[in-house]
Amino acid sequence: MLDPLKTWKLFLVSTITLKPLDLLLFLLKTTLVILTVASISLFFHFAFSNQYVRFSSPIFNNNQHQKFIAVNSSSSGQVYGRTNLSNVLFGIGGSAKTWNDRRHYSQLWWRPNVTRGFVWLDEIPPGAGEELQPTSPPYKISEDTSRFKYTCWYGSRSAVRMARIVKESFELGLDNVRWFVLGDDDTLFFLENLLTVLNKYDHNQMYYVGGNSESVEQDVIHSYNMAYGGGGFAVSYALAAELVKVLDGCIDRYASFYGSDQKVQACMSEIGIPVTKELGFHQVDIRGNPYGLLAAHPLAPxxxxxxxxxxxPIFPGMTQIESLKKLTTAYEMDPSRALQQSFCYDLKRNRSISVSWGYTVQLYPYIVTAKKLETAFSTFQSWKTWQNGPFTFNTRPVEEDPCARPLSYFLDHAESVDGNRTRTRYARHVEESGKECDKPDYARASGVKFVGVSSAKLNPAIWSMAPRRQCCEVISGGEGADHLVQVKIRGCHRFETVTPP
Incomplete structure (x- = not known):
């Protein structure tokens, strides 16, 4: 290896012997080479360090929390923090006739002095002279819309007023708004999960986020490219700024369209913005019992x-409001895990177990494939025609033979443990007119009165990664006097699958 000191001496001697002009040229060339090498070095340093941040996928120990550094960058290069509730402005569509009955839904999710927004009514509601309950969104009266055309013979002109909520909300000029979230007065929002979804997207770009109807007949009549308003949808600030310029014209151009959400989507089409579909927005365009849908929720918050x-009501023997309070109690303990499905086998007893966390457990006294377990029971009918489909997701019939149906358990108790874990318990439910299966395996399984589920709280950052259903394992099989099956939900091991023997 060369001695650096000797190399430097040789360089000085060689340069001294050069003529002044040659020396100047030599120094200029040397400087140019040094700058070129330094520039190339810096380029590769930043290029590969950015690739590491963007494309590397950490491997997590199942017993450790996943740690993420979330940094969002706008298209202009400006760095901004996470979106929180103060950055969201809600626009709830309602009417004076329905508000007093339906505001109970809003009271389940509205947080006074935290959430921002208004319910937009057609006129002053009854009892407005009295102080409205602080647990409800404040109201505003929509502008007069009699100048707009509406020609849908089977619809209501209120669709025009509802379509303009996003415009009237934008024109309030409130500060620090990144997203406008629209919904109905009978929409129940799950706020932490809404923020998880919105934080996937840059509010400085034009985003229109929501979901379709569950009933194919509705999507055919209205649109597959539409975010359905009852399920709620979100419009980024950048898109709202464009939308308000043309919305009134769209309302007249699409006067024959039935709903407000359909009119808004037509305007989005003119702007050139497609709907970004998120499976956690639920229009609930179904009739009957929603059990099958909620027990096999898609892999999404x-x-x-x-x-x-x-x-x-989603829980038997309760009113709908009582049911939703029960669901939200569990949800608040672990928002990301609410209704998330996991399933596993008890091979010792030849059983299959499916958990819809915070809601229900299904226990089969035989082995069922994963493909079947993830398919929703058709406990409901389509929205308009009350038929057994078609739906925008796969369903399977509820068998008439009780020996082909699982034992059902509903949430009975939920608690947080040590700050980062939860324990939920599910109690056996027997249909009042239901016939019990008399096969030996069913008789033994029917002795299980409760299913207990333990799990670590689910880090919401996993929703920014490729989705994967979590795994579970049976800890105890419910033998003995306690009649309790114990199940643990956890992250899947590498190469782990739910493969029947």
Missing amino acids: LVSLHHLDYVQ
Whole structure:
């Protein structure tokens, strides 16, 4: 290896012997080479360090918390922090006739002095002279819309007023708003999960985020490219700024369209913005019992539920409001895990178990494939025609033979443990007119009165990664006097699958 000191001496001697002009040229060339090498070095340093940040995927120990550094960058290069509730302005569509009955839904999720927004009414509601309950959103009266055309013979002109909520909300000029979230007065939002979804997207770009109807007939009539308003949808500030310029014209151009959400989507089409579909927004365009839908929730955070007056209470023996309070109690303990499905086998007893966390457990006294377990029971009918489909997701019939149906358990108790874990318990439910299966395996399984589920709280940052259903394992099989099956939900091991023997 060369001695640096000797190398430097040789360089000085060689330069002294050069003529002044040659020396100047030599120094200029040397400087140019040094700058070029330094520039190339810096380029590769930043290029590869950025690739590491963007594309590397950490491997987590199942017993450790996943740690993420979330930094969002706008298209202009400006760095901004996470979106929180103060950055969201809600616009809730309602009417004076329905508000007093339906505001109970808003009271389940509205947080006074934290959430921002208004319910937009057609006129001053009854009892407005009295102080409205602080647990409800404050109201505003919509502008007069009699100048707009509406020609849908089977619809209501209120669609025009509802379509303009995003415009009137924008024109309030409130500060620090990144997203406008629209919904109905019977929409139940799950706020932490809504923020989880919104933080996937840059509010400085034009985003229109929501979900379709569950009933194919509705999507055919209205649009597959539409975010349905009852399930709620979100419009980024950048898109709202464009939308308000043309919305009134769209309302007249699409006067024959039935709903406000359909008119807004038509305007989005003119701007050139497609809907970004998120599976956690639920229009609930179904009739009957929503059990099958909620027991096999898609792998996505639960964001909203709508049309709750048109389906049976989600918990048997309770009113709908009582049911939703029960669901939200569990949700608040572990928002990201709400309704998330996990399933596993008890091979010793030849059983299959499916958990919809915070809601229900299904226990089969036989082995069922994963493909079947993730498919929703058809406990409901389509929205308009009350038929058994088609729906925008796969369903399977509820067998008439009781020996082909699982034992069902509903949430009985939920508690937080040590700050980062939860324990939930699910109690056996027997249909009043249901016939019990008399096969030996069913008789033994029917002795299980409760299913206990333990799990670590689910880090919401996993929703920014490739989705994967979490795994579970049976800790105890419910033998003995306690009649309790114990299940643990956890992250899946590498190469772990739910493969029947």
